Amino acid sequence: MTESVLDYMTRLGRAAREASRVIARASTAQKNRALLAAASALDCARAELTEANAKDLAAGRENGLEPAMLDRLALTPARIDAMIEGLRQVATLPDPIGAIRDLSYRPSGIQVGKMRVPLGVVGIIYESRPNVTIDAASLCLKSGNATILRGGSEAIHSNRAVAACIQRGLAAADLPAAVVQVVETTDRAAVGALITMPEFVDVIVPRGGKGLIERVSRDARVPVIKHLDGICHVYVDALAELAKAQKIAFNAKTYRYGICGAMETLLVHQSVAADFLPAMAAQFAEKGVELRGCERTRNLIAANPATEEDWATEYLAAILSIRIVDDLDQAIEHINHYGSHHTDSIVTEHQGHARRFMAEVDSSSVMLNTPTCFADGFEYGLGAEIGISTDKLHARGPVGLEGLTCEKYVVVGDGQLRGQNA
Amino acid sequence: MTESVLDYMTRLGRAAREASRVIARASTAQKNRALLAAASALDCARAELTEANAKDLAAGRENGLEPAMLDRLALTPARIDAMIEGLRQVATLPDPIGAIRDLSYRPSGIQVGKMRVPLGVVGIIYESRPNVTIDAASLCLKSGNATILRGGSEAIHSNRAVAACIQRGLAAADLPAAVVQVVETTDRAAVGALITMPEFVDVIVPRGGKGLIERVSRDARVPVIKHLDGICHVYVDALAELAKAQKIAFNAKTYRYGICGAMETLLVHQSVAADFLPAMAAQFAEKGVELRGCERTRNLIAANPATEEDWATEYLAAILSIRIVDDLDQAIEHINHYGSHHTDSIVTEHQGHARRFMAEVDSSSVMLNTPTCFADGFEYGLGAEIGISTDKLHARGPVGLEGLTCEKYVVVGDGQLRGQNA
Structure with a gap:
């Protein structure tokens, strides 16, 4: 040439x-x-x-x-x-x-x-x-x-x-x-x-x-x-049905580790953590998922300590960080602060909590009682997708x-x- | 401080x-x-x-x-x-x-x-x-x-x-x-x-x-x-009603010279130019609008010569450039080439011509039988506007x-x- x-x-x-x-x-x-x-x-x-x-x-x-x-x-x-x-x-x-x-x-x-x-x-x-x-x-x-x-x-x-x-x-x-x-x-x-x-x-x-x-x-x-990170969260609310929450969280992490909609951090309301986390952790352990938890989490289950960096990391691997939060506000704040505005889900049966989470979480997809790994053009009925946008202008999601x-x-x-x- | x-x-x-x-x-x-x-x-x-x-x-x-x-x-x-x-x-x-x-x-x-x-x-x-x-x-x-x-x-x-x-x-x-x-x-x-x-x-x-x-x-x-230039066109088609076209073109230019939707260039189909331009020019002359025309235009009416630069200029003033075009294709080509993708209008009663103009002119507003000065958030029913976007992504118009x-x-x-x- x-x-x-x-x-x-x-x-x-x-x-x-x-x-x-x-x-x-x-x-x-x-x-x-x-x-x-x-x-x-x-x-x-x-x-x-x-x-x-x-x-x-x-x-x-x-x-x-x-x-x-x-x-x-x-x-x-x-x-x-x-x-x-x-x-x-x-x-x-x-x-x-x-x-x-x-x-x-x-x-x-x-x-x-x-x-x-x-x-x-x-x-x-x-x-x-x-x-x-x-x-x-x-x-x-x-x-x-x-x-x-x-x-x-x-x-x-x-x-x-x-x-x-x-x-x-x-x-x-x-x-x-x-x-x-x-x-x-x-x-x-x-x-x-x-x-x-x-x-x-x-x-x-x-x-x-x-x-x-x-x-x-x-x-x-x-x-x-463009689409940069997918740091996706599932938040298990105080009013979640725990059996449903466990299935959703497990699917969100393990459907495929390498997709951008895979859950990277699990947030759990303090009032259900003791009931929820032991069985959840056992299921992840059996699947070979490494758990990294906050201090309160590690008082309940075996997990490596999660650092500040973990909350901001897209593992795309069999690793999950877990944090126990005081309330819905703290969950929303955590997601908006550490997340990548990609896809985040709440598990709850409480209408008011769901409404606030959907409105206030600033992500391209907000979900209720369903795993984050559903974030996908085919699943959404677009027929095909050219990517997932985490920008706000023009195309989002x-x-x-x-x-x-x-x-x-x-x-x-x-x-x-x-x-x-x- | x-x-x-x-x-x-x-x-x-x-x-x-x-x-x-x-x-x-x-x-x-x-x-x-x-x-x-x-x-x-x-x-x-x-x-x-x-x-x-x-x-x-x-x-x-x-x-x-x-x-x-x-x-x-x-x-x-x-x-x-x-x-x-x-x-x-x-x-x-x-x-x-x-x-x-x-x-x-x-x-x-x-x-x-x-x-x-x-x-x-x-x-x-x-x-x-x-x-x-x-x-x-x-x-x-x-x-x-x-x-x-x-x-x-x-x-x-x-x-x-x-x-x-x-x-x-x-x-x-x-x-x-x-x-x-x-x-x-x-x-x-x-x-x-x-x-x-x-x-x-x-x-x-x-x-x-x-x-x-x-x-x-x-x-x-x-x-x-953002919104840069508003180089807006009115195209008078071979199948325009000329009395209507004259009113539309006059309004498009003179409603207010300083708004971004003001017509800056008038395009006229060759087959109607001799019938249309003399009366149109007289009306503009009476209003004190300076005309700048292509060679064919200046064979029909008194006008200063239009240069290449005129076609690409937003006057925001009592100046109008006029070009006679061979056909609809040339009109569309002129607008897409010299215009600013803001607002452009065709005057025609021909359904097929209107349909092509509306589809093929690449502007934030395309109009039929109406003056370009209508490009405005209040006129469009938005209630208020923060600007007129000539970008394609996110907001347009x-x-x-x-x-x-x-x-x-x-x-x-x-x-x-x-x-x-x-």
């Missing part, structure tokens, strides 16, 4: 902006045709995909990638099936674009309402999983956005092979190739360029480790839909198709003039 | 964060009580307000402030009336906080919905108009947010006097004083601190000139709800109470567990 990385990215950006006008006005049928054709293309290209992926895996092994990283990189037949299924599922989702709501008359005689439209161009920056290429491209396409995808250099051959299938899908639906572009250079300057082109890129979605997300957020001059759109005002008149209709 | 500006702003920020928890859970009645009590306090404090304002005006004259700036600074009896009326009106608006929508069952048995909640702490940075103190504080208070207000140093005495009335309102409703704080220092470092405290401030709303907004947007490490809130997910179960309900 003789052009500079900046020139190359500018070219991609300009092409994406142009393509965004076309995909924004594409019909639902046309977008679905592209998704289904891409699914078929993936199905026909299993051999190429496996071959390209083998190159990445070989290079990864040579470069000493960790086994967990190699695992994420692998495009197994099951993962190819899942990508194909994902595309077909996105095709079945309702198209959010163009919907007009609340169009109503104003005293001046004009009608004012809101129309849902695409954001424009979405930049996705992700790490080793090549299947993100399909997840992200399909959601952006269905929501009428053009996409620039920047995957990790360790997955470059796989990402190119997947992108070629998407291109076949776009061509089959007569959509421009620039609707979905994969950054072909592995130069890290490409990321710097992508996140500082507000004229060509409307929003950046970083998907990956905390380091990546912090770096992107710090340097971006484009809005970022699991982000599906709607999070990739915005609303503009539509105003319809028939010659009404301002200041002359009274 | 012996503490540093940074320490001072941190103290304000921490107090605002604490107060935000209280105002977030305040009842509608309590918030309205504070608004109405602040209105009464203003009414009783007319003498103090006038006296404080006189100090600012005297200092302004001494410092050689321009007459337009002095005018904006003046708290006339009519403006005090308007502030009082504004507070009373915000008290009558529906309270958006706590509303839960779309709470519905998922296959797992959990119910998922969304609850509207305050953003938290809103920082407002504004220039010489002291009445912004009331506008901003009242909207933030009603939407359950704590506010930090940083007005211009030239209005410091007026802002303090207005803030004292708000404090009386808060006290009357038993709300903490830190729900609305006015930055007491005129040190410019205070702005720098305010826009870089994401731990204490959730969003910044700059209100003022383009210089202020650009500076704030560039340096902020907190989301900004006129921003009222809802723009100062966000939605979080609420999830309600009765012991459902993930992965165990199939």
